[in-house]
Amino acid sequence: MSRAESKARTRAALLAAAERIVARNGYAGAGVDEIAAEAGYSVGALYSNFRNKEELLLALVSDRANAHVADAAKLLAGGPDADPMAALSRQLVRVADADDLTLLQSELWAYAVRNPRARERLSAGMRGPHDALSTLVGEQRARDDETWAARDDEIATVVLAMFQGLVRQRRLDPASVPDDLYGRALTWLFDGLSVPEETS
Structure with missing residues (x-):
């Protein structure tokens, strides 16, 4: 195993343990002691990959969102x-019912809104996933040959907010977010964004 592969493996183990x-x-x-022990590494190994706990957890949120x-x-x-909408609904259910990222995002959001430096770093870390989603939206628009009444980056912001909000709501009150709700909500969103073709 190369040095780079070993470092990547250590980093992945630390992120999973932190989650x-x-x-x-x-x-x-x-x-940090508990996170390092959970990952099977020393605290020194943690600090060779991340400056501190904040950097580790910010990296975790960005990594999982990507x-x-x-x-x-x-x-x-x-x-x-x-059926992509059904598949995306299943993805949301998996995240809401089994993924600990939601808890971490909530913790980091509360921490970041009280800490301007952390807020800037969390925002910067989430730009990558947001930009990737914006690209994905644009590719889908091109495939569907659609004209939408909003920019791809604006749509990406709303899609991310819907996903995060529905995940949190399902964790809190599962019955209020049926298994297929996210896919239906995306359909409502994109149907509403479509600009009708002009008729002559």
């Missing part, structure tokens, strides 16, 4: 017989 620890103990209760956008891209490219 579990924060889900269990919250942001304030997640110590993974969700990549998953969504695969679902949208599923083929002519695929």
Whole structure:
């Protein structure tokens, strides 16, 4: 294994451990010693990859958000017989019912809005996933040969907010977010964005 591969493996293990620890103990209760031990590494290994706990958790949120956008891209490219809205609904259900990212995002949001430096870093870390989603929206628009009444980046912002909001609502009150609601909500959104072709 190369040095770069070893570093990437260590980083991935630390991120996964941090996700579990924060889900269990919250942001304030997640110590670097515990995160390193959970990952099977020394605290020194943690600090060789991340400057501090804040940087580690900000990287975790960005990393997981990028993974969700990549998953969504695969679902949208599923083929002519695929039902992308149903697949995206299933993705939301998986995240809401089993993924600890929601808890971490909530913790970091509360921390960041009280800490201007962390807020700037969290915003910067989320630009990558947002831009990737904006690109995905543009590709879907081109495939559908649609004209929409908003920019791709604006649509990406709303889609992200819908996803995060519905995930949190389902964690709080599962019955209020049926399994297919996200796909239906996306359909409502995109139907409303379509600009009718002019008739002569």
